[in-house]
Amino acid sequence: DAGVTQSPTHLIKTRGQHVTLRCSPISGHKSVSWYQQVLGQGPQFIFQYYEKEERGRGNFPDRFSARQFPNYSSELNVNALLLGDSALYLCASSFSAGEYEQYFGPGTRLTVT
């Protein structure tokens, strides 16, 4: 069975640009969460979606937005990129919003120059 998949693997953008990151959850999982991980730190929660509705939002500016599609895949959008947005962006899926166990994808490495 395929695990959580994310695309692209790596991405280089310039300050001020926009980026879209994509995630496909494990088959049967209906909840997707997004995390930002800066080097040397633990993942920081950005959003959680369940059944296409936002169920949680972390302490991130409005430049960050996300959505979930009918097939439960998800997109994370970041506008007006800053140098500080450079990080590993992780997607995690679980069966439901309250599920204890989340399964992470390999991440998208975003570099903003």
Add this chain to the structure above:
Amino acid sequence: EDQVTQSPEALRLQEGESSSLNCSYTVSGLRGLFWYRQDPGKGPEFLFTLYSAGEEKEKERLKATLTKKESFLHITAPKPEDSATYLCAVQTSGGSYIPTFGRGTSLIVHP
């Protein structure tokens, strides 16, 4: 505010040298505590969930335990392939399912 502190930040062991990693937490009410393993440049890999004080779980050379204020990840006779960053996260019972992660412990096991 929920806080999760992991120690040590980094740990170097010789192959076969057992040790423990610590995760201390300050939360209003614990719903679950999770341990993950993360290899460089990859996403975290789920290891264990612990729900209540006194609970223990094992997987190969790893054993996780939980008290009311902290969790330990015991590594028995580690091998070089156990080298990774080990992350601890907590989920509180306050209605939000947002987990709070610690910064991790970087483990290197030398052959």
